């Protein structure tokens with residue numbers, strides 16, 4: 450039996466349609482049009498592609514977008530100065546500083562400079578701190594983790610009591626997705642490069658979130674039959690048989706795992722489109738927060 454393929458594009462399209470409708474309604478009611486500012490430092494080609502697809506999504510939904518590009522050698526003061534201006538700009542309800550930043554910049558300090566009311570990535574230490582605490586709520590939840598949970602919940606609406614395994618402990622995916630799973634009352638195991646007997650730990654998962662950035666790492670023999678597998682990896686690998694000479698693969702060996710899992714997200718067309726949809730939802734939320 451082969452797994453159900455979770456269609457991230459379709460789920461994302463539904464979220465986007467809802468956001469677009471809410472944007473039109475609020476503008477018709479005389480409220481502010483939501484606005485997203487993107488800040489890109491340096492000239493990483495992949496980052497350019499991501500930022501432009503975010504701005505394209507904004508345009509489709511009636512969200513204003515403001516793009517800022519700084520040179521790769523921009524100083525800490527320059528980046529923080531731009532963030533301060535955006536904090537003060539009433540047309541901007543969300544600020545996204547594309548990561549990773551060039552290594553000479555202090556990432557935590559830049560993220561801390563973003564007003565928490567405009568932190569649509571949810572990476573401000575206060576928003577992350579609240580995510581980690583019982584009885585507290587962040588103003589924004591990080592987009593890729595939130596989108597990963599939405600996709601898992603299309604198959605298992607109530608994650609309560611299930612065994613969730615997170616492969617990876619990054620600030621932008623592994624750790625926040627683990628915190629979200631705990632908040633959903635799952636029993637959560639976080640695995641990483643020092644985990645002993647990784648395959649046997651991964652095999653405990655009813656829900657597996659793979660976010661390590663290693664192409665095709667998770668094999669069919671690692672997966673419990675019927676598990677829900679969410680593949681967050683976006684890895685470009687060389688493939689001479691492909692027109693571009695390369696193609697995208699996830700952290701999961703899709704061909705093997707689809708024969709074992711109950712449901713699986715593809716790459717591309719899984720978590721990636723959801724990340725952008727959740728960013729649109731967060732930007733709408735930023736505008737709503739500014740109404741009060």
Ligand SMILES: Nc1nc(=O)c2c([nH]1)NC[C@@H]1CN(c3ccc(C(=O)N[C@@H](CCC(=O)O)C(=O)O)cc3)C=[N+]21
Nearest residue numbers: 499546547548549570592683717718719721722724725
């Ligand atoms: N502050 C910040 N916030 C982010 O959310 C953020 C970031 N920095 N840095 C980089 C990562 C990466 N990321 C992706 C978003 C969409 C796709 C996406 O839509 N992928 C398509 C394929 C795109 C393609 O074909 O290249 C898919 O999976 O179907 C991928 C990756 C957001 N990130």
